[in-house]
Amino acid sequence: MELFKEDKIYNFLGKGKIFFLASFVLFFLAIALISVKGFSFGIDFTGGTVVQVKYTEAAPIDKIRESLKKNELFAHATVTEFGSPQEVIIKTPASTMGLSNDIGDTTKKILTGTGDFEIRRVDMVGPKVGDELRVKGLTAFLLTLLAIMATVTFRYEWRFALAAIIAIVHDIVITFGFVSYFEVDFNIESVAALLMILGYSIHDTIIVYDRIREHIEESKNTDFVMIVNEAVSRTQSRTTLTSLTVFFVVLTLFVFGGDIMMGFSFPMLIGVIVGTYSSIFVAAQLVVWTGFNVAGYRQMLAEKVKNRAEKEKMRAQFEQGIV
Amino acid sequence: MKLNYRVVLLIIATIFGIVFSLPSLTQSERGAKVTLGLDLQGGLHMLLGVKTEEAVTSQLKSIASGVSRFAEKNDIMIDGLNASSDTVTFELLDNDDAVLLDGYFKKIEGTVVRASGGNYSIAMTPVAVEKLKVQAVDQAIETIRNRLDQFGLAEPTVAKQGVDKILVELPGIKTQEEEQRARELISRAAKLELMAVDEDRAMRVNELGDAEAMGYGDKILVDALQPKVKHLVREIPILDGTMLTNAQVGYDQNNNPTINFTLNSEGAQIFGDFTAKSVGKRLAIVLDGKVYSAPVINERIGGGSGQISGNYTTTEANDLAIALRSGALLAPIYMMEKRSVGPSLGADSIRASLLALVSGFGLVILFMMFYYGLAGVIANLAVVINLFIILALMSLMGATLTLPGMAGIVLHIGLAVDANIIINERIREGLRAGIPTRRAIAEGYSKAMRAILDSNVTQILACTILYVYGTGAIKGFAVTLSMGLLASMLTAIVGSYGIYLLFMDRIEKNKNYTLWFGMTRKAQ
Numbered sequence: 148m149e150l151f152k153e154d155k156i157y158n159f160l161g162k163g164k165i166f167f168l169a170s171f172v173l174f175f176l177a178i179a180l181i182s183v184k185g186f187s188f189g190i191d192f193t194g195g196t197v198v199q200v201k202y203t204e205a206a207p208i209d210k211i212r213e214s215l216k217k218n219e220l221f222a223h224a225t226v227t228e229f230g231s232p233q234e235v236i237i238k239t240p241a242s243t244m245g246l247s248n249d250i251g252d253t254t255k256k257i258l259t260g261t262g263d264f265e266i267r268r269v270d271m272v273g274p275k276v277g278d279e280l281r282v283k284g285l286t287a288f289l290l291t292l293l294a295i296m297a298t299v300t301f302r303y304e305w306r307f308a309l310a311a312i313i314a315i316v317h318d319i320v321i322t323f324g325f326v327s328y329f330e331v332d333f334n335i336e337s338v339a340a341l342l343m344i345l346g347y348s349i350h351d352t353i354i355v356y357d358r359i360r361e362h363i364e365e366s367k368n369t370d371f372v373m374i375v376n377e378a379v380s381r382t383q384s385r386t387t388l389t390s391l392t393v394f395f396v397v398l399t400l401f402v403f404g405g406d407i408m409m410g411f412s413f414p415m416l417i418g419v420i421v422g423t424y425s426s427i428f429v430a431a432q433l434v435v436w437t438g439f440n441v442a443g444y445r446q447m448l449a450e451k452v453k454n455r456a457e458k459e460k461m462r463a464q465f466e467q468g469i470v
Numbered sequence: 471m472k473l474n475y476r477v478v479l480l481i482i483a484t485i486f487g488i489v490f491s492l493p494s495l496t497q498s499e500r501g502a503k504v505t506l507g508l509d510l511q512g513g514l515h516m517l518l519g520v521k522t523e524e525a526v527t528s529q530l531k532s533i534a535s536g537v538s539r540f541a542e543k544n545d546i547m548i549d550g551l552n553a554s555s556d557t558v559t560f561e562l563l564d565n566d567d568a569v570l571l572d573g574y575f576k577k578i579e580g581t582v583v584r585a586s587g588g589n590y591s592i593a594m595t596p597v598a599v600e601k602l603k604v605q606a607v608d609q610a611i612e613t614i615r616n617r618l619d620q621f622g623l624a625e626p627t628v629a630k631q632g633v634d635k636i637l638v639e640l641p642g643i644k645t646q647e648e649e650q651r652a653r654e655l656i657s658r659a660a661k662l663e664l665m666a667v668d669e670d671r672a673m674r675v676n677e678l679g680d681a682e683a684m685g686y687g688d689k690i691l692v693d694a695l696q697p698k699v700k701h702l703v704r705e706i707p708i709l710d711g712t713m714l715t716n717a718q719v720g721y722d723q724n725n726n727p728t729i730n731f732t733l734n735s736e737g738a739q740i741f742g743d744f745t746a747k748s749v750g751k752r753l754a755i756v757l758d759g760k761v762y763s764a765p766v767i768n769e770r771i772g773g774g775s776g777q778i779s780g781n782y783t784t785t786e787a788n789d790l791a792i793a794l795r796s797g798a799l800l801a802p803i804y805m806m807e808k809r810s811v812g813p814s815l816g817a818d819s820i821r822a823s824l825l826a827l828v829s830g831f832g833l834v835i836l837f838m839m840f841y842y843g844l845a846g847v848i849a850n851l852a853v854v855i856n857l858f859i860i861l862a863l864m865s866l867m868g869a870t871l872t873l874p875g876m877a878g879i880v881l882h883i884g885l886a887v888d889a890n891i892i893i894n895e896r897i898r899e900g901l902r903a904g905i906p907t908r909r910a911i912a913e914g915y916s917k918a919m920r921a922i923l924d925s926n927v928t929q930i931l932a933c934t935i936l937y938v939y940g941t942g943a944i945k946g947f948a949v950t951l952s953m954g955l956l957a958s959m960l961t962a963i964v965g966s967y968g969i970y971l972l973f974m975d976r977i978e979k980n981k982n983y984t985l986w987f988g989m990t991r992k993a994q
Contacts, residue, residue, distance in 0.1 A: 148841045149898075149990050199815065244804040246518075246657030251810065252650055266646060267815040273806040276517065287939035291932045298928045339874050339947045342936060343881060346951070349932075350885075350925045354892065357921035385895045389888040392837060396830035396884035400877060403826040407819060411877050 151384035159379045159428060160372050160435060166428040174317055177324025184327050189334030189410065192281060194274035195240040196220075196250045203263040205232045210261050218257055220250055230406045234267075242271050284338050291342070295349055303356055304444060310433035311352045314425045318348045322418040329413070336411035344418035347393070351386060351426035358382050359431065363441055364448065371441045375431045383427065390423040476968025480855070483960055487858030494865045504864045507872030507946070510820050512813030513641040514649050517806045518610075518656075520634050525606035525801035526599055527555050533578065533592060534558045535706040539740070540574050551687060551706065558592040606801040607634050614638065614656050614803075616796035621655055621789075635806065644813055651789065659758045659802055660793035662711035662731065664741065664776070665689075665703040667752035667764055675702040694760035694780055701761045703754045708744050710798075713737030717794035719787045720777070727787035728779040731794060738774025746770035757790075823876040830880050834887055842894050843988035848969050849890030852961040856886050859957040860950065867949075875946040882954040889962035893918040898987055907978045915967050922963065926955045 190197055200206070208226055215221035215237065224239035243250045251269035258264060292312055299308035322344055326333060358378035368374055397419055401412040493501030508515045534553040537560065541548045547563040562568060565588060575583045580598025584591045594602070611628055614636065618626040627639040638656065643649045668688045671678070675690060683690050683702060693699035713733050720730040733741060745753070745767050754764040755778055762778050782790070834853070838846035860879065864871065896918045900910030929951070936948040970977070983989040 148988055201814075246516075246653045246803065246805050247650075249653065249805060249808065251646070251808075255646060265812065265814070267812040269808065269810045271805070271808040273519075275519075276807045283939055284944075287936055287944075290935045290939065294931045294935055295928055298931060302924050335944070336874055336877075339877070339944055342932075342944070342947070343878075343951075346929045346932060347885070349928055350888075353925040353928065354921050357924060361917070361920075381899070385888075385891050388841070388891050388895075389885075392834050392887055392891075393881070393884035395833050395837075396880060399826045399830040399833065400823075400880055403822055403829065404877070405818075405822050407873070408822070408877060411874065415881070 151387070156377050156380045157383070158376055160376055160432060163428075163432045163435075166432065170317060170321075170425070170429055173321050173324070177321045177327075180324050181320075181327045186323070186327055186333040187330050189332045189337075190238070190270060190272045190277075191335040192277045192333065193240065194242055194272050194277045195238065196242050196269065196271045198237040198251065198254045198266060198270075199229060199234065199268035200237065200254075200258065200264050201234045201267050203233070206235045206264075207261055208235060211235065211237070211258065214257050214261055218253065220253060221257070242273050244273065280335070288341070288345075291345065299349075299353070299356075303360060304439070304447075306437040306439045307356055307434055309437060310430055311349060311356070313433055314352055314430040315345055315348045317429060318344055318418060318421045318425050321421045322414050325417045326414050331413045332410045334410040336408070337414055340411045340414040340418065343415060344422060347419065348422040348425065351389075351422055352430040354385065355379055355382050355426055355431055356434075359434070363444060369441050371439055372435060374441065375435055379427060379431050386423060386427055390419060394419050472972075474968055474971045476964050477972055478968075480961065480965035480968050483859060483965065484855050487855055487862045490862035490865050491858050494861055502865050502868060504861065505868065505870045506816075506820075507870045507875070508639060508641060508809065508816075509811050509873045510816045510871065510876070511641055512644070512811045512816035513639065514643045514652065515640075515807075515809040516638045516653075517631065517808075518614075518636040518638060518803045519806045520607045520610050520636065521802045521804065522603035522606045522634055523555070523801075525602055526594065527553075528800065529594065529602055530554075530556070530558050530592075531706065532710070533581070534560075535708075536578070537574075537592075538706050540571075544570060546571060552684070553706070556593055558590075560590050562588040562590060602800075603634070607636070609797075609800050610803055611636055613797050613799055617655050617792055618652070620792045620796065621652065623652065636803070643810070649810055651785070655789045655793060657803055658790070658793040659799050660711065660790070660796075661758055661798040662714060662778075662794060663707040663756040664709050665691075665707045665754045665756050666744070666748065667754055668702045668704055669751050672702050672752075675700045678702065691754070691756060691759060691761050694757070694762045701754055701764055703756070703761070707756070708753075709733070709737050709740050711794065712798070713740075714794060717791045719784065719791050722777075722779055726779065727782045727784045728777050729782075729787055729791050729794065730775065730777050733774035733776075735774070738772065741774050741776075742770055742772045819873055823873065823880065827876070827880050827883075831883050834883055838887060838890070841988055842890075843985050845890075845894050845897070845987045848966050849887060849894065849962075851969070852890060852958075852966045853883060853886045855965065856954070856957045856961045857883070859960070860953050863953045863957070864950070869949055870946060872946045874944075875950045878947050878950040879954070882951065882958075886954065886958045886962070889918070889922050889958050890966065892922060893962065893966070894987065898989055901983055901987065901989065907981065908974060911967075911970050911974075911977075915963065919963050922959065926959055930955055 206228070208228065212226050215224050215226070220241040220243070221237070221239050223241075224237055226235055226237050228234065229236040237254065241250065243253075250271055251266065254269070255266055292315065295315070296308045296312055299311050319341060323341070326337065331337075355378060358381055359375055362368070362374045362378050366374065394416070397412060397415045400408060401416050404412050490502070492498070494503040497503070531553045534551055537548070537558065538551055540546070544567070546567040549561045549563055551560040552558070562571065562585075568585070572583070575581065575592070580595050580601070582593050582595055607630065611630055615626070615628040618628065618640070623640055624642040626642075627637065629637045631637045640652055643652060668686070671686060671688065678690060680690060684705070687705050688702050689705040691701050691703055693701060713736055714731050715734045716732045718730050720728050722728050748767050749769060750766065752764045752766050754761045755776060756762070757778060762780055835850045838849050840846070842849065857879070860882070893914055897911055897914035900913050901907065905913065933948040933952040933955075937945055940948060977986050
């Protein structure tokens, strides 16, 4: 089966300004949303306690709220249904430090009398842990960006690297704009999703870059816009197919993974869409706008080849004892 | 058909993958296998902090009690002996004893002694403080490990995290009662102290405030069995649990469980000396700051053994004996993070992620076959082998499979076919341009490889950084992903090419691109 006309070259860059505008608007909308509305951070970051309780019958949410209210630890607690009517999640910003009688034991005591239940999960994070996670996570993220910048510069050129980084940030910011909008819990799994999107975005971008490089090396064309258009058109079938398979796989995670995977599967779902869009419409476009010079790049390549040849010549001479 | 090294490599990789993933898949007893994370199998995960500064305080207290003993033994008159959070202070009444006292302090390492006009103040050097803090954490780890080993849980993990944190993982915990028992056992300070009751002021205990009691060098402690009863004891203990050699569960005359402890010879000596000159007075047996009993001393007690009786159940007495035997915690510990997952939830999570894995995998396989024909089948084969290799590598490393790790594998399937899609699209491109089959395949591979290599190297680099800087879940994710990337390079680039080479003659002969590559449009 074939869905794409490989030989046709689409003028992706011709519509560059429209996509740029779309990306621009989305990007800043996302930033505005994140800064105004923020995230509903999970306890991994804020500290606090999450207790998952399963009743044998439908959970008496009102009764649970009533009983919890009496205890100071649960003064700001929320009770929500989780996955099924039998199951609830109790979330409170409070945590306890003692080991012998902790907040999980307290919950059990409080809920006695609300029905037949089983406490399935107690996650408690003290305030210090969250801070450390934030610092470590941010360090890892920035270092990863630096590493990507370095490798892409080494294998391609700094302008390619810069464009790739901008595309990554674009993807991540827009994705998490959606996370903020839909009030999906931002937890440690969301960080994993963020990193996954980062990996996916750079992967997609590099596949397109590789094509651009190939065309620069193999064709005599000096019009960079045409080279990019051709490269993007040629890789478009693979970009779409891969995105579709990944999308469907993530969709199964989203559908079957349940609420507990939500913090991972939701951002992934959005990230795949945005990542695909950006590798077709944004990343390559940006390289053009950074003022990439085809002739200059070819010259650099030629020099590299020349240098290598010269080195080999020198070595040969050296080995023969001429120098 | 003739074998080539790529096919041989693929077969070896396949055998490797299947053999080493079998123990995990069948959950057999033998062989290295993947451990399920606590979020999948249920259990208790805790990150504990150590209040190291309290180790310093208690060290100062024991210095103070040493001074007190030394002074008594040598008839040195001192007054106002007091241990605060950073110094021990006292006043020397007769300056003639200063030489003797200085000689004593020289023997205690890591202290700074300041004396002016008979007022002594003893502090610990910063180096000694740091050393003690490190020691407190290490000792806590050792102690917790000892206690858990005797508790009889399967495969407990106790490990140091960072400088002053302890990670405890208990996969065997099934119920909340069990969990609470384990937590109590771990956190129990198990600090046994034998203290003299201040008989001169004991009558006034209910009128005294804490500060006032401190002024007398006393301390007010509550009774363990009757919380309303208070005891006034001398602040500096006669001796403590460090001199304890054994603790066993016994039974008293009413058949209630008690804990019988034995002191070492030094402890027995001090205990004997003290009881000999304190006949008629009371001795308080204090455990973790609570008075368990305060019997009157009738005569000198030699032999160095004692008994703690409380309203214990046999289980409680047993846990307490374990805690006393494995030693006191130098510094108290507190909970920084706790994750406890019931076994039923873990099973649900496994089911959900397996369902996602199977359905996602099914979708991908069908799509590839449908879209690429036999090339798709080859790609699917590569992906399946890829999965086996990941599982085998994880088993060999003894890696832990967590829920995010599971998600990583599911996602990896989506990405693993990507290498195959890139290759197949490249081959089609070549064939469409009319390049001969053999060359089209060879070029497709070599060109695709460069792109895949660039991307994977970048990603593995990113994974390495994540592994170094990430915590728990993220680390697992990075490991799964990088192993997946390595495996996919092996199976997609090397292996599947080998399969094409194997069938090359046949493909070249019949040129049925629709069957082999799923191409439906005619070549130009």
